[in-house]
Amino acid sequence: MLDDGYSDLSNHDSFADGVPHKTFDRLRREDPVSWTEGNGTAKGFWNLTRHADILQANKDYKSFSSGQGIRIEDQSHEEYMARRTFQETDPPEHSATRRAVNPLFAKQVVANFEELITQLAADIVDAALKKNEFDVVEEIAKQLPMLMLGRILGVPDEDLPWLVDKGDALIGNSDPDFTTHVVDQMDTEAYRLMPFRNPAGADLYAYAAEILSGHKQVGQDGILARMMQTQDMLDPLAFKNFFCLLVAAGNDTTRYSIAMAFHLLTQNPALVTQLKTGRYWDAVADEVIRLASPTMHFRRTAIQDCELHGKKILKGDKVLLWFISGSRDETVFKDPHTARLDRGANRHLAFGQGGVHVCLGMHLARLEVRIALEQFIKRIDTVEAIEAPNWTRSNFICGVKKLNLRVKVL
Numbered sequence: 001m002l003d004d005g006y007s008d009l010s011n012h013d014s015f016a017d018g019v020p021h022k023t024f025d026r027l028r029r030e031d032p033v034s035w036t037e038g039n040g041t042a043k044g045f046w047n048l049t050r051h052a053d054i055l056q057a058n059k060d061y062k063s064f065s066s067g068q069g070i071r072i073e074d075q076s077h078e079e080y081m082a083r084r085t086f087q088e089t090d091p092p093e094h095s096a097t098r099r100a101v102n103p104l105f106a107k108q109v110v111a112n113f114e115e116l117i118t119q120l121a122a123d124i125v126d127a128a129l130k131k132n133e134f135d136v137v138e139e140i141a142k143q144l145p146m147l148m149l150g151r152i153l154g155v156p157d158e159d160l161p162w163l164v165d166k167g168d169a170l171i172g173n174s175d176p177d178f179t180t181h182v183v184d185q186m187d188t189e190a191y192r193l194m195p196f197r198n199p200a201g202a203d204l205y206a207y208a209a210e211i212l213s214g215h216k217q218v219g220q221d222g223i224l225a226r227m228m229q230t231q232d233m234l235d236p237l238a239f240k241n242f243f244c245l246l247v248a249a250g251n252d253t254t255r256y257s258i259a260m261a262f263h264l265l266t267q268n269p270a271l272v273t274q275l276k277t278g279r280y281w282d283a284v285a286d287e288v289i290r291l292a293s294p295t296m297h298f299r300r301t302a303i304q305d306c307e308l309h310g311k312k313i314l315k316g317d318k319v320l321l322w323f324i325s326g327s328r329d330e331t332v333f334k335d336p337h338t339a340r341l342d343r344g345a346n347r348h349l350a351f352g353q354g355g356v357h358v359c360l361g362m363h364l365a366r367l368e369v370r371i372a373l374e375q376f377i378k379r380i381d382t383v384e385a386i387e388a389p390n391w392t393r394s395n396f397i398c399g400v401k402k403l404n405l406r407v408k409v410l
């Protein structure tokens, strides 16, 4: 669908050929707190598109709450209660679970995975480069996050492709390439109490139930085994939803960030040369993730009436924090749509920085993106795209889902 600067942000098709950046550019410039009309079944919502406004609202959880849902979808209280995770709560409720999981994803803890990630990435890249033409999303970008998620959760490798397919169906619930139950094209009422209103949620619940019953063994060092021993996960439903959250959050986001890195290399071959100097490895992951910003927004709900840039936001209104737009705000980033490895401090918002829900997996994601690229760059001479990338059909998650490359190996 053509992005003429006025794309309908409620329509998944507006994103099917890539993110409508002209629309976000215009909104930041002309209408930073814009309103998108509802469509009969769904209520309308506010769009915050400037860096400073997103940062401020994200900090202010007392005014902009996560406790009534974090996606555009309107949920009944019953649906919310059935599906919520700690991501859909505010402090102090949120803080208890966050405190329990934080140490498992701390920077120093994740740094211990460097050797493992390097080995996995080297094997994945070597296998891919046996051919000089291949789909880099399938062969590289998808593989590393999948294997790492398995290590972190402590689930067997043979289950991973199945788990990843289910995670794709959840997070890609508006894309017919990922699910038979496309959320805006068919009746998903039967799944309204399942994560993302999708039957894959039922399959993942069943898998989590097997872990709880002991029929499915998980590694004792993994997050699942450790979280099962905490107070927060005593309720089986809390554990099942936590499991679904990790399967959904830990995979596609990192995959689409790695895929964005390859897309950028094909767009701008000078990046290959720059990376080969070895000077930019500390900067590259954040710059790629800034431009990828795969979870484009999360929603908050206004707790009281307020006014922002002359617009009256009413109590109960849905307010979307468009991290993807804030991360390309021209008042913060020079050449916002260009990959620049010399930015210095990179204040992007792709991880929801500034808020209490700031991404739990960000250190892991950065490490995976950097190492996947390192292993690729040191083995190749040139890389080019054979055809244009395929993008996800979703106004929530964006990414390149297919990118055929031609590579000249060193």
Ligand code: HEM
Residues within 6 Å of the ligand: 066, 070, 086, 087, 088, 098, 152, 245, 246, 249, 250, 251, 253, 254, 257, 289, 293, 294, 295, 298, 323, 349, 350, 351, 352, 355, 356, 357, 358, 359, 360, 361, 362, 364, 365, 366
């Ligand atoms: C480049 C990759 C990633 C991106 C761009 C990303 C993005 C985000 C964002 C924007 C949030 C904030 C949500 C909000 O404000 O409501 C978030 C939260 C979260 N992320 Fe990530 N994420 C990535 C990778 C991961 C990975 C690898 C994991 C786990 C293995 C993960 C697990 C989580 C969890 C559990 C939360 C909820 C934290 C909370 O509510 O306190 N993410 N992520």
